[in-house]
Amino acid sequence: MIEGSSPSVVQAEAAEIDWTAVSDAVSNSVVSIQVASQDGAGQGSGVVWDDQGHVVTNHHVVESAANGGQIAVTIGNRAYPATLVGSDAATDLAVVKLDEIPEGLAAITRGDSTALEVGQDVMAVGNPLGLSGSVTTGIVSALDRPVSTGQIKNSLVVTNAIQTSAPLNPGNSGGALVDSTGALVGINSSIATIGGAEGASGSIGIGFAIPVNLVDNIAGQIIENGAVQHAYLGTSTTTGQAALSDGSAVLGAEVQEVVGDGPAEAAGIKKGDLIVAINDVSITSSEHLVGTVRALKVDETASFTVIRDGKEQTFEVTMGVSPDL
Incomplete structure (x- = not known):
């Protein structure tokens, strides 16, 4: 602490x-x-x-x-x-x-977002609509939920977020999602809305928070260097699937292009491979792949599971530095 x-x-x-x-x-x-x-x-x-x-x-x-x-x-x-x-x-x-540190400044206690479970109780704390110190409670509705909030150059802004039912509204952005001990598990960032519906700018019970473990990585880099380096795989993908021997199909991110001299090429990943897991965590879509890679660190080595010609293979990929982010 x-x-x-x-x-x-x-x-x-x-x-x-x-x-x-x-x-x-x-x-x-x-x-x-x-x-x-x-x-x-x-x-x-x-x-x-x-x-x-x-x-x-x-x-x-x-x-x-x-x-x-x-x-x-x-x-x-x-x-x-x-x-x-x-x-x-x-x-x-x-x-x-x-600019000046007030006496008694209290840093929040940080938790571990990898220890969260779906159904766990959480509280959102923030400044919705200018109403400071507001709290709402709910549960962790889902984990590892890929959420896209825009695009930078040719790269999607995707976070594998914590989904929560704790009501979030404009102004909650940047506030805390905490567990029952008061430990920070996420930074509240966005809400789902129903396009065109009355009151679409308010909470409909689907909010998203950036996991604290990712926040720790990014905030640490900003504090130390004033800037951030992001992990880089070196592929272009689309959401795809591959047939399995039992008649079902597995979802994943299908590789459409492999960048020359990039980490994926160096590890042996090829065009046409379907990436279905990273470090044994399932990958279900192209956006999910982007969010998962974004959570890795530069120089970190991760195990990529792919389906190639109907067979499962594993490749160890050491992340590079993104040239675009």
Whole structure:
């Protein structure tokens, strides 16, 4: 635990979760963020990351401040000026730093998103519609859900997100998704909407959070270097499937192109291969592949399972550095 971090909540066995205690534990570690720039004003949420004054939020919350906008971070009833440290559109994450560190600043306790289970209770904390310190509860509805929120050059912005039923609304972006102990498991980032429906801009009970393990990787790079290097596979893919001997078909990402001298080519992956798993975790689509590779680290070696000519093969691929992100 980080010194000066938010307290962990110990829940009694066989008792209902005490969300009041959880809310109290994280209340000073989740902040409101206001941005003013020549492009207009905006607001969102953020999470106190460490005792050095770093606050993690979404890229889209502070994007307009990249060209000289002003950022204010509100903790409790006090607002503090902050400076943008760095931002990463590919994962929709950013870090700002308080110009002065207030006394008693409490970094949030970080959990482990790989330990999450579908059906687990969670709480979302943030600043929806400018209503600071708002909390909502729900469950983890799904894990490893590929969510696309745009495109950078020729690359999709895809995150294998935590899906939650805890209601999220505009302004929750950049806020905390915590478990019953008050530990951070994700950064709330987006919601699903029904196109054209009345109230489509609000919650319909399907929200998404960036897993804290990915946040730790990206935020750590931003704090240390001011920029991010992303893992690179070196393929172009589409969603495909391959027939199996039992008459069923397995879904995956079909390789349409392999970049010369890239990591995939070096490992032996070829055009026509169907990538069906990475490190024994199933890959179900091209977007799912993008999100899974995005969660890997540069120079990390991962096991890729592919179907080639009806047979399963495994290749060890060492990730390169993305030239586009």
